[in-house]
Amino acid sequence: MLKKIAMLLSITITLSITGCMTNVNKEGASGTDEKVTISVGDWPTENRPQWVEQYNTYLRNMESKYPDIKVVPDEWAYDVNSFVPKATSGQLPTLYETFHTETQKIINAKYCADITDELEKAGYLDKMNPMLKELVTKNGRVYGIPKDAYILGLTANVAMFTEAGLVDENGVPLFPKTYEELGEYASIIKKKTGKAGFIMPTMSNFGGWHFMSIAWSHGVTFMEQIDGKWTATFNTSEAASALQFIKDLKWKYDALPDNVLVDNPEMLKLFASDQGAMYFSNPADFKLFDTYGMKKENFSVGPMPEGPLGRFTLTGGKTYMFKPGVAPEQIDAALKWLEITGESPTPTAELLAVLDENYKTWAEEGQVVGIYPQNVWVNEEFVKAKANVIDKYKNIDIKFAEQFMNAKDVRVKPEEPMNCQELYKTLDACIQAVLTDKNADPATVINQANSDFQKNYLDKISE
Amino acid sequence: MKPTRRIAVKPAAGAPRERTNRWLNAFTRNGKAWMIVLPSVLLFYFIMWRPIAEGVFLSFFKLENYQAAGFVGFQNYREVLSDTLFLGALKNTFGYVFWSLLISFLPPIIIAVALNEMVHLKGLFKFSIYFPVIVPTVAAALIWYFLYLPGDGGILNMLRHSIGLKNSEWLQNPILTIPLIITSMTWRGCGTSMVLYLAALQGVNQELYEASTIDGAGFFLKLRYITFPHLSPIILLLLVRQIVGIFQVMVEPMTMTGGGPNNASLSLNLQGYNYAFVYFQPERALALNVITFVILLGITVFYFRLDKKLSI
CATH class of the missing domain: 1.10.3720.10 (MetI-like)
Structure with missing residues (x-):
């Protein structure tokens, strides 16, 4: 019996190992036909008919301008559960979209292609926003093209602020200037409306991500390279007081929702349904209006509050990346596709017409148009041209976003250089610890997190 | 009636051959049963045994794209x-x-x-x-x-x-x-x-x-x-x-x-x-x-x- 089991096992292992070996280097460049073929991810689905129509127009324009390129639509959109299987099995679209927070992770895992040479040849590198370029760069090589970008602001629910009497003579919410003021305003709103004054996400790495701005403005440095070794440096009184602020929101100001286990969708739902008055966000998350039915009149956005070291915020948005192993001509073809969709840096008349059409479609679809985003391309002619188009299709009363757009003292920091997602997860746990235990000591919690992060991640960096 | 004479197979050619014959005989004797079992065995192989064995094997490697990219022993x-x-x-x-x-x-x-x-x-x-x-x-x-x-x-x-x-x-x-x-x-x-x-x-x-x-x-x-x-x-x-x-x-x-x-x-x-x-x-x-x-x-x-x- 034992012999049979041993034989069965050895056959299985041999076949499996053979399987492992034969899988190596299956990835190869396609497009050896006459036409260069590229697949494009995030193709709009039928629930967004205006965009299906718009993409079909792009497709027709592409076919007539570049007949030697074939574009294959792919509706797959980035998702944590399906990305790794797709990447591993070589099924990613040639051009796919992901979030800014994922790019370094994808580069480290080698699930994307190096496009530095093609970008250089096209003259795009100098025109790219240096802060955003940092997100897609490793060891001087560039691996993606940011698609869009925003900075986090403090979004406020106009109806709830009005009910709490926290609006100026023009009906614009009085945005808290400091974190202390944020706690106080949130407390007033809770008392006056019975609903949460502030929503703090605590799950799925969102808690840690939002915590960064608070911590930076308190003067926290999360990690440093000391003698070539990465060291966690947030076991400080600054980090403890940033965490104390979160703790106070619950136990001192009593301003948070009853449910403290909040992920991103839950946060948007609470805000859109008037269950929470403020949160840090993308200044105009379309899901608020499209998925959760919020009225645009209820939306306003201000700058991030100020901490002891000033105002800090971070960027979010989407990035284009390329399937690993694609041929240079496919990368060139994808760049031409981005020219057709209005996302290349040279504002030709043709591109401006597409940009005009894009903003018109967004406005018709019900998205907030009027707030200038962070520009991916920073050549002046492009910035001006884009601002003109945005002004043309503005669909909100700009007084509700003016303070956000005019804030000059907000500093945008790039994400931490090493193990970002793991850091966010570690900080999620810290936030949960102080929100579920009234007696938790922020300094002890943060010291433990610092030591865990060092031991679990930074000590294990081999490069 | 003359009884059928059984011819004994001499194991002179060596044990491996005898063993092969035994497996072959067992297979031909139970051919239909094997045919019935085969789909399940194949499914088990592809869905259970192979992933398990491959998982154990790859857990001793540094991986790139889920491919072995260097043996690391018990490091993982x-x-x-x-x-x-x-x-x-x-x-x-x-x-x-x-x-x-x-x-x-x-x-x-x-x-x-x-x-x-x-x-x-x-x-x-x-x-x-x-x-x-x-x-x-x-x-x-x-x-x-x-x-x-x-x-x-x-x-x-x-x-x-x-x-x-x-x-x-x-x-x-x-x-x-x-x-x-x-x-x-x-x-x-x-x-x-x-x-x-x-x-x-x-x-x-x-x-x-x-x-x-x-x-x-x-x-x-x-x-x-x-x-x-x-x-x-x-x-x-x-x-x-x-x-x-x-x-x-x-x-x-x-x-x-x-x-x-x-x-x-x-x-x-x-x-x-x-x-x-x-x-x-x-x-x-x-x-x-x-x-x-x-x-x-x-x-x-x-x-x-x-x-x-x-x-x-």
Whole structure:
């Protein structure tokens, strides 16, 4: 019996190992036909008919301008559960979209292609926003093209602020200037409306991500390279007081929702349904209006509050990346596709017409148009041209976003250089610890997190 | 009639040839049986054996694109075992098993015995108990979301109010998180176990009950001497299935608490999921899963030994 089991096992292992070996280097460049073929991810689905129509127009324009390129639509959109299987099995679209927070992770895992040479040849590198370029760069090589970008602001629910009497003579919410003021305003709103004054996400790495701005403005440095070794440096009184602020929101100001286990969708739902008055966000998350039915009149956005070291915020948005192993001509073809969709840096008349059409479609679809985003391309002619188009299709009363757009003292920091997602997860746990235990000591919690992060991640960096 | 003469095969050509012949004979003799078994064997190979063997093999490598990119020995195991979250996750996983045995092991047996004794409305009760199994996952998740909601809006808190108690934090209380997750799992899984127990109960020879009634045995004596001895094999089987199943719990903590609060409901499999899908470190996920596999193998071997002992 034992012999049979041993034989069965050895056959299985041999076949499996053979399987492992034969899988190596299956990835190869396609497009050896006459036409260069590229697949494009995030193709709009039928629930967004205006965009299906718009993409079909792009497709027709592409076919007539570049007949030697074939574009294959792919509706797959980035998702944590399906990305790794797709990447591993070589099924990613040639051009796919992901979030800014994922790019370094994808580069480290080698699930994307190096496009530095093609970008250089096209003259795009100098025109790219240096802060955003940092997100897609490793060891001087560039691996993606940011698609869009925003900075986090403090979004406020106009109806709830009005009910709490926290609006100026023009009906614009009085945005808290400091974190202390944020706690106080949130407390007033809770008392006056019975609903949460502030929503703090605590799950799925969102808690840690939002915590960064608070911590930076308190003067926290999360990690440093000391003698070539990465060291966690947030076991400080600054980090403890940033965490104390979160703790106070619950136990001192009593301003948070009853449910403290909040992920991103839950946060948007609470805000859109008037269950929470403020949160840090993308200044105009379309899901608020499209998925959760919020009225645009209820939306306003201000700058991030100020901490002891000033105002800090971070960027979010989407990035284009390329399937690993694609041929240079496919990368060139994808760049031409981005020219057709209005996302290349040279504002030709043709591109401006597409940009005009894009903003018109967004406005018709019900998205907030009027707030200038962070520009991916920073050549002046492009910035001006884009601002003109945005002004043309503005669909909100700009007084509700003016303070956000005019804030000059907000500093945008790039994400931490090493193990970002793991850091966010570690900080999620810290936030949960102080929100579920009234007696938790922020300094002890943060010291433990610092030591865990060092031991679990930074000590294990081999490069 | 002249008897057929049997010609003995001389093993002079050596043992390997004889062994090959024996395998070949066995195969030709049982050809039809092999043909019937073959699809299952192939499925087992591709879906179970090969991934398991490949997983064990790759857990000793640094991976790039899930391909071996350099042998690292036990490095991945060392990294997983030295992770400060590992011990907590292991403890939580055994916590899930403990609470699962305490909360959800007996109810299906009791319900099955009660249903077996019922004369009226048996179908209605059977359907009611089985109903949660067919409730769509999203609807079930929403039901439990509203039940466990902290604050005044939660259904369970409303019930507490009605009897003069203060609000509970439910899932946000680290002590209650695992038992509450197990309770929701019991609600969903109880029906399936109950049906299996009921089927086993209905296979018991009714004459035994009749004979014991004539001998003057009451309900509990019949339960002790007839019902349980008949149920014991399936009880043991479902016990091991439950331990193995709960040991791999992942979806429920992921959707209900994300492993929180403060990692109080983080299970080994959820940690493995985080390694593979959130942090893109599949080699660590594989090493952790091999560790889980070894623990489960130990439990299963223990079950088989116990079963053998009890059978004797």
